[in-house]
Amino acid sequence: LTFSDDALIEETRGGSRLAFDQLMQRYQRLVFRVSYTFARQPEDALDITQEVFLKAYKNLGAYQGRGTFKSWLLRITHNQAIDWLRKHKRHRGHGELTLDNIPEVAATQESELYMHEQRKILMSEMEGLNPKQRLAVSLRYFEEMPIRDIAEVLECSQGVVKSILFRSVEKLRNRVALQRG
Amino acid sequence: MMNECLRFQEMFESYLGDALTGPERESLRSHLESCAECAALLELHEDLALVGRAIPEPTDTDLLVMRRSVMAQITRQERRKANEVPWWDPRGLFQLHPAVSVTAAAALIIAGIFVGRFSVGQPKLDDGLVMDEMYRQASTQKGLSDYWDTPLSYTNVAVRPLRGNRLDLSFDVCRHMNVVTSTDSPLAKDVLLHAILAPSTMGAKMKAMSLTSEIPDPQLQDAMIFTLHNDPTLAVRLEALAIIARYPYDNHTQDALLTTLRRDESVQMRLLALEYLVNRKVDPELLQQTIKSARLESDTAVMQRAVTLTADYQ
Numbered sequence: 001l002t003f004s005d006d007a008l009i010e011e012t013r014g015g016s017r018l019a020f021d022q023l024m025q026r027y028q029r030l031v032f033r034v035s036y037t038f039a040r041q042p043e044d045a046l047d048i049t050q051e052v053f054l055k056a057y058k059n060l061g062a063y064q065g066r067g068t069f070k071s072w073l074l075r076i077t078h079n080q081a082i083d084w085l086r087k088h089k090r091h092r093g094h095g096e097l098t099l100d101n102i103p104e105v106a107a108t109q110e111s112e113l114y115m116h117e118q119r120k121i122l123m124s125e126m127e128g129l130n131p132k133q134r135l136a137v138s139l140r141y142f143e144e145m146p147i148r149d150i151a152e153v154l155e156c157s158q159g160v161v162k163s164i165l166f167r168s169v170e171k172l173r174n175r176v177a178l179q180r181g
Numbered sequence: 182m183m184n185e186c187l188r189f190q191e192m193f194e195s196y197l198g199d200a201l202t203g204p205e206r207e208s209l210r211s212h213l214e215s216c217a218e219c220a221a222l223l224e225l226h227e228d229l230a231l232v233g234r235a236i237p238e239p240t241d242t243d244l245l246v247m248r249r250s251v252m253a254q255i256t257r258q259e260r261r262k263a264n265e266v267p268w269w270d271p272r273g274l275f276q277l278h279p280a281v282s283v284t285a286a287a288a289l290i291i292a293g294i295f296v297g298r299f300s301v302g303q304p305k306l307d308d309g310l311v312m313d314e315m316y317r318q319a320s321t322q323k324g325l326s327d328y329w330d331t332p333l334s335y336t337n338v339a340v341r342p343l344r345g346n347r348l349d350l351s352f353d354v355c356r357h358m359n360v361v362t363s364t365d366s367p368l369a370k371d372v373l374l375h376a377i378l379a380p381s382t383m384g385a386k387m388k389a390m391s392l393t394s395e396i397p398d399p400q401l402q403d404a405m406i407f408t409l410h411n412d413p414t415l416a417v418r419l420e421a422l423a424i425i426a427r428y429p430y431d432n433h434t435q436d437a438l439l440t441t442l443r444r445d446e447s448v449q450m451r452l453l454a455l456e457y458l459v460n461r462k463v464d465p466e467l468l469q470q471t472i473k474s475a476r477l478e479s480d481t482a483v484m485q486r487a488v489t490l491t492a493d494y495q
Contacts, residue, residue, distance in 0.1 A: 011361065017252060018359035024248050032244075033236050042237050046247050053251045058258075119232045122225075126232075140194075141226070142233025147194060162194050169193075173225055 005069040012060060024053050027070065030143065031077050037126060037138040038081035039088075048084050052077045071152040074139070078153075082131050125175040133168040140165055185212070186219055193226055364396050377404045387420055394427050402428060406437045415447055422450060426457040435463065443471045448479035455487055465491035 003011075003022065011019030028049060035048035055076050056063075063072050126134055132154065139145040139153065140161075151158045189212045195201050196209055213220045239247075341349040362369050373396070376389035390408070393401040402425075409421040422441060428434050441454040451472075458468060468491065472484050 014361060016359065016361045017255075018361075020255075021248060021252070021359070024251065025244075028244050028248070029238070032239050033233075036236050042239060042243075046239060046243055050247050050251055053248075054254055057251070057255055118228050119235050122228055122232045123235070137229065138233075141229035142236065144230070144233075147198060162191065165194055166191055169222065169226060169229070170190075172229075173222055176225070 006065060009060060009063065009065075009069060012057070020057055023056075023069070027073055028053075030070075031073065033142060034074065034077050034135065034138050035081055035084075037134055037142065038085055038131070040123075040127075044084070044088075048077070048080050051084075052080050055080065067152050068149075071149065074135075074153045075155075078131065078135050081135075085131065121176055121179050122172065125172055125179065128175050129168050129171060133164055133171070136161060136164045137168050137172075186216060189213075189216075189219055190222060193223055196223075197226055364392075370396065370398055370401060373401060374404050377401070377408055383414065383417065386417060390417075390420055390424055394424050397429075402433070406433075409437060410440060410444065415450070418445070418447070418450055419453070422453055422457075430461055435461070439463075439467075439471050442468070442483070443475045446477065448482060451475075451477075451479060451483045452486055455483060455490065459487075459490040 003019075005023065005026070008019040008023050008026075012023065031049045031052050032045050035052070036042065036045035039045045039048055052073065056073055059076075063069065126137065129137065136150055136154065139150045140147070145153075147158045147161050151161045154161060154164070189209055192201060192205060192209050196206065201209065213223060335352040335354055337351070337353045339351040341351075343349050360368070373389045373392060376385045377393070386408075390405060393405055405421055405425055409418055409425060412418050412421065422438075425434060425437055435458070438454045438458050442451050442458065445451050445454070455468065455472075465487070468487050469484065472480055472487060475483075
């Protein structure tokens with residue numbers, strides 16, 4: 001038996017911690033992955049994830065159920081990630097966000113090595129995108145979310161999402177081209 | 182860049198999302214065959230999906246610890262908000278090793294060994310609810326390997342090796358649960374009973390005790406009286422006394438108050454019990470006999486107070 005998000009939210013509002021734990025279990029990996037796109041370190045992504053759920057619990061009364069809980073949670077993630085970036089900007093320059101955070105692959109063939117390098121470069125160049133672009137790219141390409149769902153998260157039209165994605169990829173392409181000289 | 186390229190590039194999203202019509206898809210494909218720049222850009226879109234697959238996955242243990250930390254912070258924030266007492270609150274506990282927090286949490290549900298030790302009978306457990314919840318929670322733990330992630334935790338473990346590669350294991354098995362149930366359910370009574378009588382944290386015990394005035398159950402009231410007479414901590418006994426004094430007044434309650442007046446080592450407890458009994462207009466003769474039979478150091482002070490208090494209604 002799987003409870004809907006709304007049922008779990010209702011239970012949580014009624015005082016059930018178990019229900020909130022279920023909600024966390026349902027979305028913890030998504031929130032972590034999106035947070036990772038911003039923080040680039042698993043420990044920091046976990047910290048952001050924790051803050052996201054704390055905020056969600058605290059503000060559950062404000063969730064009106066107009067959009068999905070998932071979208072609402074992703075908006076909190078976005079805001080929390082921006083806060084995190086703001087706080088850590090002073091302490092962590094771009095130089096420290098190295099390319100080494102992507103796990104090494106046992107690349108036996110040249111093409112695999114090339115792909116691995118390509119991923120490293122792309123992940124690194126994500127930092128050149130603004131937070132909204134980064135979120136859109138993360139949701140679209142990493143999480144394979146449909147455009148209409150991303151539009152709900154970003155609270156804009158599907159056309160605007162397409163445009164954000166288009167500009168983001170364009171920007172990435174230019175940055176990757178620069179990297180390769 | 183040609184305008185035509187721009188038009189096709191704007192179609193990439195729909196193409197990857199499989200949202201193009203047949204003719205649109207065909208025209209895009211034929212453009213890609215003739216335009217290396219657009220083909221490279223589409224490849225970049227596809228590479229991005231691979232980047233997503235390279236994001237490291239947190240372990241189940243990392244996530245479990247994260248969720249526990251969230252729960253612990255929520256608990257702390259709510260306690261702070263409610264301005265509840267926190268000198269006995271084991272606030273650091275949930276931030277310790279997860280195994281410690283499992284054990285602490287499991288203290289809420291302990292096999293009914295504690296109740297059996299006292300003269301309070303154990304109410305029937307709401308088996309269905311508990312078992313459903315256990316299986317449901319256990320099923321969410323599939324695939325976890327670390328010991329603190331197992332759905333059960335064990336306390337009072339004793340291990341004795343036997344011959345022939347065998348072990349004699351002796352343990353209590355616990356499982357942390359969180360269920361919402363009505364105040365009059367057997368499960369609620371059972372858990373409250375355990376919280377009052379078992380060696381749970383003082384915070385849990387006090388909270389459970391305070392709820393007994395809202396749940397008129399004879400077994401819970403017996404447990405309260407047992408606590409009033411036997412708990413080694415004065416703060417707990419004081420709280421129990423204050424709660425029992427609010428119960429409907431009957432012989433049972435009166436006996437409990439008289440026993441406190443006669444037996445409690447704390448003069449504060451005796452004086453309070455005396456005050457409650459006087460408020461109920463208990464016979465002054467009975468009060469004085471009770472005080473005299475105590476043979477405690479505080480007898481004189483308590484007797485003087487009894488005389489003063491009962492002077493009005495004599």
